[in-house]
Amino acid sequence: MPDKDGEPVAEIRPFKIDIPQDALDDLHRRIDDTRWPSELPGVGWDRGVPVGYLKELTKYWRHEFDWRLAEQRLNDIPQFMTTIDGVNVHFLHARSPEPNARPLIITHGWPGSVAEFLDVVGPLTNPAAYGGDPADAFHVVIPSVPGYGFSGPTGAIGWDVPRISRAWAKLMRALGYHRYIAQGGDWGMPISLHLGLADPAHVAGVHVNMFVTFPPDDPAAFAGLDHAERARLEFAAHFEQDKAGWRHIQSTRPQTLSYALTDSPVGQLAWIVEKFKEWTDSDNVPEDAVDRDLLLTIVSIYWLTATAGSSAQLYYESNRLDFAKTWGGPWDLAAPVGVAYFPADAVRPVRRFAESILPTLSRWTEFDRGGHFATMEQPDLLVDDLRAFARTLG
Numbered sequence: 264m265p266d267k268d269g270e271p272v273a274e275i276r277p278f279k280i281d282i283p284q285d286a287l288d289d290l291h292r293r294i295d296d297t298r299w300p301s302e303l304p305g306v307g308w309d310r311g312v313p314v315g316y317l318k319e320l321t322k323y324w325r326h327e328f329d330w331r332l333a334e335q336r337l338n339d340i341p342q343f344m345t346t347i348d349g350v351n352v353h354f355l356h357a358r359s360p361e362p363n364a365r366p367l368i369i370t371h372g373w374p375g376s377v378a379e380f381l382d383v384v385g386p387l388t389n390p391a392a393y394g395g396d397p398a399d400a401f402h403v404v405i406p407s408v409p410g411y412g413f414s415g416p417t418g419a420i421g422w423d424v425p426r427i428s429r430a431w432a433k434l435m436r437a438l439g440y441h442r443y444i445a446q447g448g449d450w451g452m453p454i455s456l457h458l459g460l461a462d463p464a465h466v467a468g469v470h471v472n473m474f475v476t477f478p479p480d481d482p483a484a485f486a487g488l489d490h491a492e493r494a495r496l497e498f499a500a501h502f503e504q505d506k507a508g509w510r511h512i513q514s515t516r517p518q519t520l521s522y523a524l525t526d527s528p529v530g531q532l533a534w535i536v537e538k539f540k541e542w543t544d545s546d547n548v549p550e551d552a553v554d555r556d557l558l559l560t561i562v563s564i565y566w567l568t569a570t571a572g573s574s575a576q577l578y579y580e581s582n583r584l585d586f587a588k589t590w591g592g593p594w595d596l597a598a599p600v601g602v603a604y605f606p607a608d609a610v611r612p613v614r615r616f617a618e619s620i621l622p623t624l625s626r627w628t629e630f631d632r633g634g635h636f637a638t639m640e641q642p643d644l645l646v647d648d649l650r651a652f653a654r655t656l657g
Contacts, residue, residue: 273437278344278353280334280413282567287330290528290566294325297529308540312533316548320536321529324559330567333560337377340384344413345437347430350422353413354406354434355380359388361400365467365653366440368404368431368458372449373513373574374535375636376412377405378560382642390650399650401444406434408450408577412564416573423580424450424589428457432465441465444653448472448637450577453589459596468656470601470626470649472637473608475590476616488613495611502609506541509534510586513578521572528566535562542635544607552607553639592620601626601652603645607634626652 302314340355355377358364367387371379380403386393387401407414409422409430431454435443444467445455452471459466478485478496488496512520524531536549536558543552550558565571582589594600600623604612614627628648633641 273345273347275343275345278342280337286567291325293528294321312537317533328556328559330563336381347433350409350417351415352406354404357384357388357403359400359402361397364400364402366443367401368435368443368445370447370451370454372451374538375449376561376564377407378564379636380405380638383638383646386646410573410576411570412568415568424453425457428454428461431458432462442467444468446470446649456594459598463597466598468599470652472603472645473610474602474612474617475610476612477587477591492613495613498611510578513575514583517572517575517579520575524571525569531566531571532562542609544632544634544640552634553636557639594621596623599623599625603648604629605633605637609635625655
């Protein structure tokens, strides 16, 4: 049966995470059989994840982390599976008890998952239970990006950012949401913005907790930059030279990388935990910024679904040849856009550059703490900013 827009509505099936015990036993066996590399003395994190730190974290993963508790926490939120454009799409769908709640679709990135948002689902759907205003309530939809986690491998080429955004529009129509807000960080940023382009009649606003700006070609644009803005440009140049290796590999040879990450859980752990160290507001270890068990829940999802390689395909599809085209706009949206900037993020935009490529920019908030994984690091700040943005939409 088609929906009111004439699009066929796919069957939406209840879904429950239930990892077989054999898979957990295999994970533990592989951890026990890890062959550890050597390490140069005194280099810390400069050349990658230190062996001592990773051994301790791996020991915790093996002996103390409880996947079943993590699994139950995820299953406490209603989950579903549907088929869109020939691929399975897994999503969390938490409806608010408030009848006038706004529909909201939130998109994760890499190396994230739907587990990033466990701490914000409650406040978003039921603000009154957390000391907030019931008028700020949302019906929350959180899909796993195709190729990631329980959405699994797509089994097909061509799943780039615009295609995912079109799939999200179909998902929201299938759920009966005809006016909604899009939110995201990392890959969730371009996906949410492209969703605004793909479905302008239904997207009321887009809120992102990451925004990419590239220096313009006009040298005159640099004349009025202050010290903080120049520091952001310098950070971006250093990041591209020293910290973008993961992106180049996943954008060019995701299949080759996938053999190592799919065969070695400690390799998968190291590949992800490095980004949590470099992109968060942490001093010494990632756990300074994010909860250890939540971090390991995300790593476990990648491992248990064997989606290290399939998640990397999004890099190949979307910015193999032109990173700026995927991330840099210009964004000719009809909907208002709000940007929340967290200072330890790996991406540090310049507002005046953003205004030149985003005509509908209506809210810009700069926080004094937090980083790339805002819903894990500073959930209250992110929720408050999203609520404030939604109020401006009428």
